[in-house]
Amino acid sequence: MKEATGNSFLFIHELRAEVCHELRIHAWLFNDALRRMHARELAHAEFEINLDRGLGAKLPPSEGPFQIGDRAFYLITLLRRT
C-alpha cells in the first residue's frame, strides 16, 4: 500500500480506494470495513488504524465525522506497525 506523505499514513480517499478495491466491495460499505478495522476484526499487515476524536471544529461544515455509535471521530490515520 502506498504511503501518502512518505512515512506513516494514507489519506482517507486513498484508504477507501485501497480497502474497497482489495475487498472488492462498494465504497458505500467502507464505513463497515472501517468499523471492523477499528474493532480489530480486520487488520492490515503493515498499518494499524487510528481514530482521533479531536479537531472537529476545524473541519468545514460539509465534512461529517466518522461515527461509531454516538462517538464522532474527525481524523482517521493508519499508523505503521512496529
Next chain:
Amino acid sequence: MHPRAQRVLGWYWNAERLGQLAHDDEDRCVLLGPLSLQQLEHMVTLHPYLAELRAGLTRAEMFVPRLQRPDIPGEVSNWVKEPPDSSALAAKIVERVKDAGGPEIHPTRAESQLRAYLTRAWNRERDRENPTLFSKWAVKTVNDTVARVVADLHGLRMDYVTFRAAFSLLKQLHVACDARSLAGRTGWTLWETSAGVAHERPADKTPAACSLEGPVWIKRRLVPAEEGEDHHSIPLHEGSDGK
C-alpha cells in the same frame, strides 16, 4: 435499445430526478418511489450496455490509464495539424495496463483502434486558434479515446460517454465501484461488487415478467466475515489478537 429496457431506463432517470432513490442507514440503495429492486435488476438484465459492462467486469476488473500532458508525444503546434502519434500512445497504454495486472494487449490492435478514433475526433470542426484551450481539449480527447479503446479490448463496443453513463448506473445499483487513487496506478480502476446470475427464463414468460416477478438475484458483496473466509488474496486479514 429494447423498448422495454428503454422504458425501465426512463423510470430510473425519473426516479433519480424526483429523488426517489436514497440510501438507508447501512448505505444501501433503497427506493422511495414506485420502482422495485426487481425493476432495477431488470434494467441490468435487458439493457445491452449494462449487461455487457457487468459481464465484462465479472470476467476481470478494468483499468483505464490516465495520460497526462507530458505522456502525450508531440507539442500543441503539432497536435493542431494532426493527432498525436498513436503508436507511442498505444505503447504507453499497453505498458500501464500490464503494470496494473491487466490483460496483455497486442500493441498493433490498440494502435489501430486509437488511430481510427483519434482521426475521427480530430476531423471534427474545432477552434484551433487558442493553443491552451486546444491542448486541454487534446488531452481530454486522448483520455476519452483511451477509455474507449480499453473498453473495446474488454469486448465492450461503446463510446466514452456511453461507457461512463453505463458504469454510473451500475455503480448506483451497487453492482460495481471504481477508484482513481489506487497506489501505483494513474488511472481509473473499475471492479464488480456483486455476484449472482439472473434466473433462467421459462419459455412462457417474457424477460420483463420473469425479472419483475422473480426473486432478487443480484447479491451485493459485503465486508468479509471475520471467520471462515479466505483472506489469502487480500492484504486485509483477521487481527493477530484473534478478535
